[in-house]
Amino acid sequence: MESKKLNIITNVLSAKKLKITHQRIVVYQAVMETNKHPSAEQVFERIKDNNPSISLATVYKTLETFVENELINKVSSPGGTMRYDAKRKHHNHIYITNTNEILDYEDEELSKILMNYLNKKKFSNLNITDIKLQIKGEKVNPSKGISIT
């Protein structure tokens, strides 16, 4: 199963004509394995114990390469630093201001409503590439999670 996962990654990379390197595999895995929207620094922290030779600059560059190849997303956060997340289905973000977390909020119904509404508007000279909702809030109890019904 480890090798299966590895296989998926190598396929993804070669589909984008990217050289398959140990660094790229490790960084890609690190971003995929978490839903925590890590910063480059956090990706580096996550991988460095098992891969002490991978440098922070490489992590930055590798992440940037993935963004250019649309394998992951790069999002700005109210905290000021850039955060990365695995590119999956379209989703919105909830910024938790008191813990600096970014949560995903997936809501297909909402996306449809938004699409639908904005399509009726005419934006001249603008080519819209993405529409997402940005919810900002704070955890009432920072040590507990958030659930949505």
Added chain:
Amino acid sequence: MESKKLNIITNVLSAKKLKITHQRIVVYQAVMETNKHPSAEQVFERIKDNNPSISLATVYKTLETFVENELINKVSSPGGTMRYDAKRKHHNHIYITNTNEILDYEDEELSKILMNYLNKKKFSNLNITDIKLQIKGEKVNPSKGISIT
């Protein structure tokens, strides 16, 4: 009329119990006068010719003071730097990726739809402080403006 504008500013400042200083008046005016969501650096550029003694650090600190006192907003941008804008009616942002501009998109009807939709959802442990739409796109013709109908 200059003095009238000045009067408005001094009233705003004293309402927040902020000392009325030349630096604050100038920075406040600079942010109010543009709808371009300037960075701290851009505010500095805008004022420095007429106020060569105001330092960049003061601009940063003054803007931060205004944010704390809810006179202006601070928003992150895909470009990575923080941008400021006059706090007015609730509005959404359109990030123009090929020119790095941030446009306002005010739409009360849309806000109501969103509020309404999200109120039906139950987010436990989350105190929502802001909901805004983030539209990303690029100008087809970078030298021209964007109009919305």
Added chain:
DNA sequence: CTCCAAATAAGAATTATTATTATTTAGTAA
């Protein structure tokens, strides 16, 4: 197996922002 364009490591450089500290000033109260 060889070769070369592309990728990486290491660290310097740059950019954005915050912190420090000595000096100045707004507002208050005599």
Added chain:
DNA sequence: TTACTAAATAATAATAATTCTTATTTGGAG
């Protein structure tokens, strides 16, 4: 008005995040 004090500012150092540079290494085509 003047004197006082807490707050604000100027100048600059420090820090944090990110990008650049360059010498070295390596994946993969042939």
